[in-house]
Amino acid sequence: MPGYTHVEGLSSADVQRLRSVWAPLADSVRALIDASIRSEVDADEVAAVQAQIDAATARLQAKQIDGPFGVRFTSDGDRMPWGNPAIGIRNPIAPPLVIVKDPDGGVRTDFHLGAPYEGPPGHVHGGMVAMVLDHVLGEVAASDSDRPRFTGTLTIRYLRATPLGDLHAEGRITRTDGIKAFASGHVSDAQGITAEAEGVFILPKWARS
Amino acid sequence: MPGYTHVEGLSSADVQRLRSVWAPLADSVRALIDASIRSEVDADEVAAVQAQIDAATARLQAKQIDGPFGVRFTSDGDRMPWGNPAIGIRNPIAPPLVIVKDPDGGVRTDFHLGAPYEGPPGHVHGGMVAMVLDHVLGEVAASDSDRPRFTGTLTIRYLRATPLGDLHAEGRITRTDGIKAFASGHVSDAQGITAEAEGVFILPKWARS
Numbered sequence A, B: 001m002p003g004y005t006h007v008e009g010l011s012s013a014d015v016q017r018l019r020s021v022w023a024p025l026a027d028s029v030r031a032l033i034d035a036s037i038r039s040e041v042d043a044d045e046v047a048a049v050q051a052q053i054d055a056a057t058a059r060l061q062a063k064q065i066d067g068p069f070g071v072r073f074t075s076d077g078d079r080m081p082w083g084n085p086a087i088g089i090r091n092p093i094a095p096p097l098v099i100v101k102d103p104d105g106g107v108r109t110d111f112h113l114g115a116p117y118e119g120p121p122g123h124v125h126g127g128m129v130a131m132v133l134d135h136v137l138g139e140v141a142a143s144d145s146d147r148p149r150f151t152g153t154l155t156i157r158y159l160r161a162t163p164l165g166d167l168h169a170e171g172r173i174t175r176t177d178g179i180k181a182f183a184s185g186h187v188s189d190a191q192g193i194t195a196e197a198e199g200v201f202i203l204p205k206w207a208r209s
Helices: A012-038 A043-061 A126-142 B012-038 B043-061 B126-142
Strands: A004-007 A071-074 A107-113 A150-158 A165-177 A180-189 A192-202 B004-007 B071-074 B107-113 B150-158 B165-177 B180-189 B192-202
Touching: A012 A071, A012 B012, A012 B043, A043 B012, A043 B043, A107 A126, A126 A150, A126 A165, A126 A180, A126 A192, A126 B126, A126 B150, A150 B126, B012 B071, B107 B126, B126 B150, B126 B165, B126 B180, B126 B192
Parallel strands: A004 A071, B004 B071
Antiparallel strands: A107 A165, A150 A192, A150 B150, A165 A180, A180 A192, B107 B165, B150 B192, B165 B180, B180 B192
16 A cells, blocks of 8 residues: 655654644644534524635635645655644544554544534434544554554444533454454443453555564 | 424425525535635635635625534424534535435435545545434434434445545345344445444334323
């Protein structure tokens, strides 16, 4: 699988500067997404706002890459998965999750999910819970290696509906066996665990050495 | 669980009119999300565009509901899950999936996933594949009943990476057993199945009669 792009000539300072340009734009689009769902203004106002948004989009599209963002690496070793729908700081669909890696190899993240992630009324869509768990377990499966691992099997047990609001997720490797890593994790709210997951992650053929 | 709101006084014609107001706005925001990820304009232009977006958001927020959208029903029996992140026509995060129910009780959907759903370069994030499968299987589990069923367990087998682009998903009930429904389904591209899923869906306590 191609597309892990090595970006030449970008220092860590350049990456920080780019982050400070693009991350606030995505935050603004996140607020717009929320307002698009919850607004009750009248039809004329919606049409006027839509024209304003289309104009903003056209300005951004005036110069853009062909195709999706990909995953970029720099010479300094910075990783830029900025288009990712779970963690991408440039992707307004992403909450975005901020993944913290613990010294023991586990990973965890504290995050907030609002109106755009609602399935059952007032609660997180089960598919979004799956998205968070897939990502967290995938990060932990890759954390003991420079090489990517892809999800082979993911099993999620929903113990109760996950309320919208402040949430936590974490994962850890339970064992590895050759090209496979086994990981488990959960999503929780202040009252405890709402969903548990187990996953098997596999080193892709093209990355085996 | 409260929040399934019965909206009084809305006819089917009213629902169609509201759809024609709000769905195009969400489409415009979807294009903006894509451009936010792929744009390469300079920092000054990004700042100017961001101000434009913030102004649009403020106009929408001038009148809005408290909290998330919920799931609304009308007296005519129209269902309005418009804030849903998988199928919500007012939710720019949603592709949105258009679910087709077959006479035999199965459901299917043809959809397109672009840059905002990218995990591995050029391919769909595994969590987004899980989101689609959770939703499709949940729809099929609820299709033989007026009552909602929630995901109990979901198991996904990723056979190969799912490319960004035109995709298909489908699901069907394999058996029911009291409060439980067992469903299976898959996501496919033009070359065949990329991921399979099995799920157990449970009628929530508050909906059992």
